[in-house]
Ligand SMILES: Nc1nc2c(ncn2[C@@H]2O[C@H](COP(=O)(O)OP(=O)(O)O)[C@@H](O)[C@H]2O)c(=O)[nH]1
């Protein structure tokens with residue numbers, strides 16, 4: 001195991017003191033602030049968190065892979081899935097539809113699987129309303145508006161028109177920063193990644209998630225029958 005691999009706990013099963021419930025790590029930010037970059041780093045370094053792959057009606061960007069980055073679907077397909085209740089949440093962003101498939105998230109959480117969500121503030125609110133205790137909300141901010149524009153331009157994936165629309169929307173997205181548990185400025189990518197890792201490590205240790213502790217603590221509190229003088 002690489003030395004910078006994130007330490008993990010064992011999967012949930014009965015009798016395992018380290019068993020715990022999975023969590024849902026949500027990364028949001030104005031477009032271009034770096035959430036896809038941080039998400040990819042996390043997925044690469046931490047084998048215990050899985051990406052929740054969203055469905056979208058937007059076109060793939062160069063380098064994006066169907067089924068890995070998004071499930072790229074037509075508007076008809078998307079609408080049918082929404083009608084049939086196949087999404088945990090969905091929203092319109094930049095004139096396109098985006099949705100989180102229900103798939104295995106609920107059963108996965110019970111089995112100790114963590115999931116990563118790259119979704120906007122609307123989706124975050126919906127997930128929080130449904131699964132409050134499992135959700136950890138992290139908002140990334142750019143160090144400045146000029147740097148945000150530089151990153152969107154430097155990414156080289158969007159037309160000038162699309163970049164202008166994303167910049168236009170950035171201020172209203174930033175206004176939702178107070179709907180998150182953690183806010184991290186993505187100035188240096190390495191520092192930002194470290195902070196997100198620390199958040200994840202601490203959140204995994206929350207008592208409420210550590211389902212295996214119940215039996216473990218009960219055992220610790222049993223009267224010690226082998227102690228000298230015990231009845
Ligand atoms: N509510 C919701 N938002 C999503 C989902 N998938 C992606 N998004 C958000 O849609 C916005 C646009 O995503 P994208 O077109 O990939 O551009 P990006 O902002 O540069 O990553 C971002 O704010 C994403 O976080 C989803 O399933 N649900």
Ligand SMILES: Nc1ncnc2c1ncn2[C@@H]1O[C@H](COP(=O)(O)OP(=O)(O)O)[C@@H](O)[C@H]1O
Pocket residue numbers: 029030031032033034035036037038151152154155186187188189190192
């Ligand atoms: N801390 C950083 N410093 C410099 N460039 C960054 C940083 N974080 C991300 N980038 C670059 O900025 C661009 C936008 O990042 P991306 O992760 O695609 O943002 P988002 O998913 O939030 O739209 C990419 O080209 C990425 O390589």
